[in-house]
Amino acid sequence: MDVWNHVAPLFTPYFLGLMAVSTFGGIVVGMLPGITVTMSVGLLVGLTFGMPALDALIVLTCVFVGGIYGGSQSAILINVPGSPAAAATALEGHEMCKRGQAGKAIGYSTVASFIGTIFGALVLFAVAPAMAEFALKFSAWEYFLLALVGMAISAALCGRSMALGLTGAFLGMLIALVGMDSVWGYQRFTYGSTDLAAGFSFIPAMIGLFGLAEVLHALAAPKGQPLATKVVGLMTRFGDYWRYRMAILRASVVGVVIGALPGVGADIAAWVSYGTNRQLSKEKERYGKGTPEGVISAETANNAAVGGTYIPMLTLGIPGDAVTAVILGGMVLHGLRPGPMFFLESPQYFAIIPMIMIISAICLLVMGLMLARVTPRILGVPAWILFPVVVLLAIVGSYAVNNRLFDVWVMFAFGLLGWGMRALSVPTPPLVLGMILGPMADAEFRRALTASHGSLEPLYTRPLSLVLIGVLLITILASTGMLQKWARRKPAPAPAAGD
Amino acid sequence: MPGRDVAVAGVMLAFAIAAFYESWRMPVFAGQYLSAPGLFPALTAGAIGLLSLIVLMVRVPQWLGWIAPPEEAPEEPLGSVTLVIICAAIVGVSILLMRPLGFIAAGVFCTIGLMLAGLGRRPTGGQALLIAGFGLALPFLIHLLFTRVFLTPLP
Numbered sequence: 190m191d192v193w194n195h196v197a198p199l200f201t202p203y204f205l206g207l208m209a210v211s212t213f214g215g216i217v218v219g220m221l222p223g224i225t226v227t228m229s230v231g232l233l234v235g236l237t238f239g240m241p242a243l244d245a246l247i248v249l250t251c252v253f254v255g256g257i258y259g260g261s262q263s264a265i266l267i268n269v270p271g272s273p274a275a276a277a278t279a280l281e282g283h284e285m286c287k288r289g290q291a292g293k294a295i296g297y298s299t300v301a302s303f304i305g306t307i308f309g310a311l312v313l314f315a316v317a318p319a320m321a322e323f324a325l326k327f328s329a330w331e332y333f334l335l336a337l338v339g340m341a342i343s344a345a346l347c348g349r350s351m352a353l354g355l356t357g358a359f360l361g362m363l364i365a366l367v368g369m370d371s372v373w374g375y376q377r378f379t380y381g382s383t384d385l386a387a388g389f390s391f392i393p394a395m396i397g398l399f400g401l402a403e404v405l406h407a408l409a410a411p412k413g414q415p416l417a418t419k420v421v422g423l424m425t426r427f428g429d430y431w432r433y434r435m436a437i438l439r440a441s442v443v444g445v446v447i448g449a450l451p452g453v454g455a456d457i458a459a460w461v462s463y464g465t466n467r468q469l470s471k472e473k474e475r476y477g478k479g480t481p482e483g484v485i486s487a488e489t490a491n492n493a494a495v496g497g498t499y500i501p502m503l504t505l506g507i508p509g510d511a512v513t514a515v516i517l518g519g520m521v522l523h524g525l526r527p528g529p530m531f532f533l534e535s536p537q538y539f540a541i542i543p544m545i546m547i548i549s550a551i552c553l554l555v556m557g558l559m560l561a562r563v564t565p566r567i568l569g570v571p572a573w574i575l576f577p578v579v580v581l582l583a584i585v586g587s588y589a590v591n592n593r594l595f596d597v598w599v600m601f602a603f604g605l606l607g608w609g610m611r612a613l614s615v616p617t618p619p620l621v622l623g624m625i626l627g628p629m630a631d632a633e634f635r636r637a638l639t640a641s642h643g644s645l646e647p648l649y650t651r652p653l654s655l656v657l658i659g660v661l662l663i664t665i666l667a668s669t670g671m672l673q674k675w676a677r678r679k680p681a682p683a684p685a686a687g688d
Numbered sequence: 689m690p691g692r693d694v695a696v697a698g699v700m701l702a703f704a705i706a707a708f709y710e711s712w713r714m715p716v717f718a719g720q721y722l723s724a725p726g727l728f729p730a731l732t733a734g735a736i737g738l739l740s741l742i743v744l745m746v747r748v749p750q751w752l753g754w755i756a757p758p759e760e761a762p763e764e765p766l767g768s769v770t771l772v773i774i775c776a777a778i779v780g781v782s783i784l785l786m787r788p789l790g791f792i793a794a795g796v797f798c799t800i801g802l803m804l805a806g807l808g809r810r811p812t813g814g815q816a817l818l819i820a821g822f823g824l825a826l827p828f829l830i831h832l833l834f835t836r837v838f839l840t841p842l843p
Contacts, residue, residue: 238840239839239840349760350693350743352739352742352743352746353693353696353697353739353743355735355739356696356697356700356736356739356740356743359732359735359736359739360700360703360736362732363707363729363732363733363736366728366729366732370725372723372725373717373723373725375714375715375717375725377711377714377725377726377729378707378710378729401779404775405772405775405776406772408771408772408775408802408805408806409768409769409771409772409775571806571807572806573802573803573805573806573807573808574803574818574822576802576806577798577799577802577803577806577822577823577826578826580779580798580802581795581798581799581826581827581830582830584779584782584783584786584791584794584795584798585791585830585834585840585842588840588842588843589834589840592840592841594783594786594787594843597783597786598783601776601779601780601783604776604779605776608772608776612769613692613695613696614689614692615696627732630728631728631729634727634728634731635722635723635727635728636723638722638723638727639720639722639723642722643721643722
């Protein structure tokens with residue numbers, strides 16, 4: 190792969206400007222509580238529909254990078270994470286803010302996010318091509334199993350109950366099956382409706398699920414006020430990062446690995462990294478009282494996860510989280526088809542996307558520190574002014590995808606579904622993953638069954654299938670606690686002599 | 689929490705039964721049962737039904753108080769459900785208005801309605817002026833952006 194030839198077009202004033210503006214926009218929307226990264230990216234897919242594919246990809250990726258970081262500023266200043274990925278940052282960052290160190294906390298979170306993004310981009314660049322080549326060995330059965338494994342991991346890590354998470358994932362699959370069947374052209378669950386014949390459009394559904402649902406939730410929820418009205422002292426010393434180098438390394442690795450798991454994402458990465466570093470820290474007693482190590486752990490991991498989430502999306506067509514699910518939908522709208530053949534069809538994107546992330550990380554570092562001084566003012570904008578903008582963009586964005594009013598109703602229905610799921614504490618990421626994987630699982634399952642004449646033998650005779658079945662079983666056993674029970678089981682006492 | 693889970697699982701079980709029945713009724717073309725359009729939806733509905741039954745088996749005894757429910761993390765505050773219903777109704781009516789009256793009229797209704805609902809009290813003079821100005825300007829701006837810049841025809 191001729192890397193330089195692929196990435197050279199990015200170094201034009203237009204593209205560099207687009208990346209800077211998009212990262213800036215991402216930071217701003219990321220810091221506003223109630224406006225999540227998924228919502229922003231969903232709305233932008235509608236807005237960037239008329240742009241060339243590369244421009245749209247730049248906007249979506251930079252907003253993703255900026256948004257994940259932006260959430261930390263509101264987490265530190267008002268203890269309300271702008272995005273779920275910054276929830277772990279609030280634990281230590283807000284404590285620092287209470288002690289008058291808001292500037293320092295934002296400084297640490299900015300540099301940590303920069304390091305995490307660069308690390309994630311480099312891993313994406315190094316791993317994705319090899320992964321894509323490996324994915325070419327997958328047969329129909331393995332794709333079907335991969336869909337199940339992805340849903341199981343997502344359900345296990347994203348919610349409080351694996352059964353409810355999996356129910357959501359299968360519901361997503363069923364929703365995705367509405368419309369024309371890919372094998373026979375039979376219209377499933379359409380009941381004569383011509384609008385339903387094409388199925389539910391993915392982008393309006395995502396705009397509803399993450400846009401309207403979040404607005405409904407945030408309008409009704411109480412909002413915090415900034416503790417610090419002035420943010421000063423943003424500069425941190427290199428020595429601090431050297432002191433926490435092991436924490437940064439662990440957070441980067443955890444972030445990329447968790448990010449690369451299907452349907453999991455940056456918020457879980459931040460929590461796992463925070464928990465791991467807390468366990469392994471030499472300053473355990475400082476956690477919970479506002480330690481920079483906690484801020485660095487969470488922020489490095491959530492931004493490293495951005496690169497990780499792109500790995501399964503580009504190579505397998507399976508999104509790493511809800512944001513990449515929306516970006517995947519956007520890429521398909523622009524004629525790009527992420528999946529096992531993507532590396533052969535469009536190898537340039539395997540160099541372009543990491544480079545976009547690296548440039549976006551540099552923009553994030555500069556703009557994050559500059560913007561921090563005005564963040565308290567931005568956070569002071571009342572929700573009742575902000576949210577009508579989001580709702581109107583959601584309506585227009587859903588309409589613009591196919592110029593159909595039906596899609597606006599789809600957005601509305603999914604908005605209500607998303608709010609209902611949130612109210613009932615049922616996680617939405619498995620549902621999204623189910624919607625993405627449903628058509629693929631359906632087609633591959635029927636293709637595999639037809640090829641093997643109904644025999645399930647390939648499932649247990651192909652090594653790759655066996656590995657995937659093993660991962661599936663371990664995920665289910667671990668998340669239901671059976672694996673832990675088995676590991677803790679005491680050996681039975683030896684029978685007494687003569688018994 | 690067990691009560692909510694029982695309700696969710698109950699609804700999902702009923703949904704799964706209906707989806708399974710519908711999938712079962714789908715035709716089989718040329719005797720090809722293995723690639724029948726209803727096969728995968730039926731299996732998916734079966735999986736939803738099975739998982740809902742598992743949730744019910746675990747949660748119903750806890751809900752009835754026969755078994756103590758496990759300790760769970762505190763829930764996120766839900767906020768005002770009435771406000772959510774009002775906001776959803778405003779958005780729904782705006783979408784309804786889009787076809788006969790056009791996007792701008794529907795947008796003005798939606799913006800002003802949501803701003804008033806979000807404010808949650810009678811607006812002061814300045815706020816009323818802001819709401820009126822913002823409510824009129826925002827739909828026009830978005831309409832202009834989409835029709836002129838992104839070349840998307842809006843109703």
